[in-house]
Amino acid sequence: MAKGVKKIKVTKGNYYPKMSVPGQRITIVPNQDVTFQVEEWLPDTTAEDKKKPVIWMRQTNDRKIIIYQVPSSTGYKFSIDKQYCGSYQFYIEASFSGKRDTKNNVGLYVKGWCEPKIVTSKWTTQRGSKTSIKNQNKVNYISYGHIVYLNLTTEGLNGNTVIIEFWNQQAAKNDKLVHVYNNVQVIDGEVNLKIENTYSWMAYVDNIQNVEEFYIKVKDPASKKYIKDNLGDDLHAIYLNVKNKVVTTNANVSKNQTPTKVYKPDVSNVRYEPCKFEVIKITENVVKDGKASNSTVTVFDNGNGIKQKNAPQEKIHRTIFFKFDSTVIDKDGEEVLNNILKFLLEHKGSTINLSGYACVIGKQNYNKGLSQRRADVVKKFFGAGGLDLSRIISLGKGEVDPSDDKMGRDNIRYKNEKDYENNRRVDISFTFQGHDAQTIVYEALAPSSDINLTIDVLQHINKGCFRGSDKHEKKIIVKSVEYGKPHEINESSLAFPVNSQLSWANAAPFNYIWPSFNALEMDSSATIYNVFVNSCRWFSNKNNAVIQVKVFPDIKWTVEFKWNHDQPFAYSFGNKLHPYDIKEGQKKVIGAELDRGWSKNHGEMDQSFALSLKAEWNRITQGRSSAPQTLELGHKWDGKIRKTLSLFNKMKSMTERVSNSPLSKGKARFVIESPKIAFSAQWYLERAPKTSVDLTTIVAIGVSAKPLVEAKIEVDLWKIFVKYGGDAICPGAGSIISWILDKLGKEAGMHFLISISGGIYIDGKVTINTSYPKETSGEVKATGKVQVVAEFKAWAKGGVGYLAFEGEVKADVSTSITGGIKVGADKKGIFAAPIAEFAGVKATFVAVGTVKLGVFKRTLTYEGESRLVMPDEIKFEKQYI
Structure with a gap:
């Protein structure tokens, strides 16, 4: 049966079509990946066969040496550096077995092309020496008859032959050609010429000096042009200094040599050994909070996800x-x-x-x-x-x-x-x-008693391990201080028991208040399990764990706080308002101010509050029906309450600042009602996201403040005008109102009242993922509105029949009171930062009035804008719960 690869092709990458022959050879652009794939299969190759990896082989031009081979089912990527561009061709071939087809041309010849260039040039006295005869501007000399080595590194000339011309520098700039070396090979992008006939150069030097300087030029025999360097110069290896002294008269033929190679192990992190595994999965089948939870996480997938790869x-x-x-x-x-x-x-x-x-x-x-x-x-x-x-x-x-x-x-x-x-x-x-890497860390939750995790290793093969007595085995080993002896199995799947540090006998687990940290020991709260699944391809060092399973306690904490306050936070009343308003205002302001002073001096207010803390653990089971353990307690937490009160006292000062606006002066009433606040928070560990190998701390925060801010303002603009003039309401409006008053006299009047009322109420829930902030969901919303009503009335006494007034004053009055609570969590814990802002009162007026007095009639209009109350903002710092 004829199975296998019949022909390959290039499917991706840049190449030069005019320099290529389809199906035979291809000339590619340097320093770019070109992808080769199978173009045609032999007739008996099945569809299942075609899914299997083939061995891709990059060979020398004569197809005798395999430079590199690699198995792949997705094709082969290859790139050529500029140093290896030139006439030299690599041969790329693919087969199932890795055996080369010497009878048929199933592969492609590949070369790279770029502009020919001399990159570096130097003279040395020893083959392969890194030290140039002219080193760091220090001039060294040789004598005629000494053996010297010329080294050139090139681009675009690999596999080519070049002509090397040796020139003697003359004072009159008429430099003289001394010797020509033809057919010098460029091997692996280098020229390495051993020159043994320096004695013969003397015969070509005119008017020989004590020290002569020599350099070279390199000519392309095809184009007959000199090859230049990066600076566009065609003079290279400047200069070889030769003393007028003979050490030997030997004139042996110069030799072209291959570059000196020092073989070192490949440090590539991509490995293809047949001793391997490809995928590792960990499965948790548990019951959490009464609900079945089955999850399988891929912790390793052909090298993806491993960190700090190294090659010991x-x-x-x-x-x-x-x-x-x-x-x-x-x-x-x-x-x-x-x-x-x-x-x-x-x-x-x-x-x-x-x-x-x-x-x-x-x-x-x-x-x-x-x-x-x-x-x-x-x-x-x-x-x-x-x-x-x-x-x-x-x-x-x-x-x-x-x-x-x-x-x-x-x-x-x-x-x-x-x-x-x-x-x-x-x-x-x-x-x-070798191939080693940082151990993969997988985090899990568990109760105090054992539950099983299952580890599955896929495509686990070790028959091809090339080691001897220390060969890798098809074995999974789990070690932990929790075990008397390791759990191990000579298979590709193992269920092993895990548990958390949090004991059933722990009555008050406050050392796990932050579940991933043991506050008592000042260390991680994890129980450690080390998993060993070593192979040549991945994690070749048998002493290093492939996976470290960290098991944390399944504890969940809940805190709830409720606070009701019985007095207004702030109350400002006007002494020129209606007596009833003044009387009620006196009562409220007295209570508010007494409460305010009491809270400043004693840290207490007229309030009621409740706080509780609850812990639940051993919520996870595996087929058991036992209830989780709980701890529940309440506490006043006076210190926290006092700190919170000092923050909210800032809101009282808002009315003092508002009272300095033009609207006040005893004509306005401003109320900030006391809030009714409820706060709750939960925090616990959870896998996030579900495909992740690590756990994250989830913080769920609920906030309710009804109201957070509630404001009431009543302003009689007419009274302000009477007292302070029309411009106190709106610049320029005084002329209109004054004229109307003059005409109306005492027989008529005007009423202009602005009422502001309403409140902002806070409610909502935020779930914060401390490791993945983008996963945060929910919001705390500020709802409600502040209504603004402008009312205008004008009147005249009934006996003034000859007087008529027609008109209106429209006022577009806008304001807002916003508030909220910014909530979050960081390494210090859970925090809340209240926000309160009063936008002030801004009014835009349009006044149109027509007054008739006998036969006299006049119409006046005016438009303007006035800031009635200045804005105010209260800033709070983060407070940790």
């Missing part, structure tokens, strides 16, 4: 064994080597050390060669699988505990055959960057 270096040792005097790799050995090969192809960089051994049977020299051949056959196996042979160091170490005598004769004595078998081996060792 780990050393791996594996061994394969051979038959006597044999270099044939048996079936068991092939399984081990294939496993290691797959791991190494998916992890770039590690240097692999192969150490071959032989037993003492036979001559020592022969066994030395046999051990080397065993190491080489393993190296060949890896090479055939596509591993870069330059990463492998193979060494035959001969016999283990050699037994030949001084004459080289094998004087072996009898030993246990098992020892011989163990010595016929090749040890494979390498270092790699």
Whole structure:
């Protein structure tokens, strides 16, 4: 049956169509991801097969070495740096098995293109040295005949050949070409030229000086143009200083060398080892407050959600064994080597050390060669699988505990055959960057007694673990100080018991007043359970827990506070009002002021209040019908009440400030009625949101104030005018009213009354999520309204028949009294901050009057605006409950 990949294609990313050949090769834009996916499958590939991951392999141009491979069911992303752009082509191929198709071109050749450029250039006296001959403006010299190394890093030239021209700088600016090196290869974006013929340069230097300076130019043989650097200059490696001295007359041919590579383990956080798990879920099946609550949270999903990924270096040792005097790799050995090969192809960089051994049977020299051949056959196996042979160091170490005598004769004595078998081996060792991360924290609620949490590990596979004796196992282990011994299972699902620190015998659990914190121990209130599910791909260090389950007590606190006040908070009355108003006002203001003074001096007011605190815990069960434990108590909390009273005393001063407005002077009455306040709050731990691994403190606050502010104002604008003039009502209105009074005299009158009445009432509930403020819901609303009524009347005595008055004065009077309570919670606890604001009284007047006196008739109009009462605001600080 022909199953597998027939053809691949590019599905995403930028490339150059004119530089590409469909189905064969593609030229891509550098430094951008290009995504490859399967375009066509072989005919016997089923729909189910197509959902499986395929192995994507990036190979060298000659398709002999697999540079990197990775399994993926969603395609392969690849990008090329500018340093690797050029004529060099990578070959990308995909298959189910990871075996390459050497007969058919099922893949694509890929290269990158950018403008050719010389990025850096330097001279060194040792290959691969980081120290330039001219280092930090310090001039060093060589002599003719010295060997020097030229290093260039480039862009857009990888795989190309270039021409290197050596020039001698002349004083007259007529620099001279000294030597030309043709067909210099750019390998991995670098030119590394070993120059051994510096002696021959002397013959080309005119009028040789004590010190000569040399530089290079790089020419593209295709375009015949010089290649420039980032500054647009085509002179590079400025300058090589050579003394007029000969150290040798050798003129060996210069050599093009590959870049010096130092193999280091790949530090990539993305891992593809076959020893793995993919998903971890924790399930809680509980009954809370009498209601069944079933929740499953995904705490791990292919690396998503883990924090502070790190890659500790780990050393791996594996061994394969051979038959006597044999270099044939048996079936068991092939399984081990294939496993290691797959791991190494998916992890770039590690240097692999192969150490071959032989037993003492036979001559020592022969066994030395046999051990080397065993190491080489393993190296060949890896090479055939596509591993870069330059990463492998193979060494035959001969016999283990050699037994030949001084004459080289094998004087072996009898030993246990098992020892011989163990010595016929090749040890494979390498270092790699392990995969570890910060332990995932999962928070849960529980009662005092045990309930079970269930952990499920999906796609848990460890057959492919390449480790030896310390290989990862398909096992879940849970450890806690609560257990005598760990709970563990050799399966992918485990139910383990958890409980909270809050005991059934705790009669007054005030140390858990903030449920996540134990105030008595000044520490977290959580019981800790460490879960170990280690694998090569994720959390490779077996000593580190993958998940830490923190279990908190399921306690809920409720506080309720009610306060009724019997006297008005503030009362201001006018001594020019009707006697009845004055009498009633005297009673109220006396009571209000006495109460005010009493509260200032003694912290008490004419009031009644009640406060209660209730705790409930062990609300969560698992199939049990027992009732939760409760604690309920009441307390005066005089200190808190006094602090609250001092805040509300501020509201009394509002009337004093209002009384300074033009409306007062004994003509206005202003009342702020005392509030009837009820306050309640609950706080407890809950998962938020439902898919989260952590808990949050939920604070539910209810507020009721009926009324918070209630105001009554009655103002006779006409009386104010009579006393203070028309402009006290509205600037400019005095001329109108004065003229009317002059004409009407004492036989007529006018009444202009503004009444303001109503109140603001607070009611509502807010639920605050302290960890996720955006989840906060509900509101505390200020409802009610303040009504403003303007009334105008004019009259004349009946005997004045010849006098007639027609007219109206319209007043658009607006005001508002707002109030509320800002509620919230922070690390200090629950707080409330009252708000009270009086917008004042603002009036817009339109006066139209027509007066007839005999045959005389006159009509007057006026428009204006007046601020009758100034606004006022009371600010309160946060008060914690």
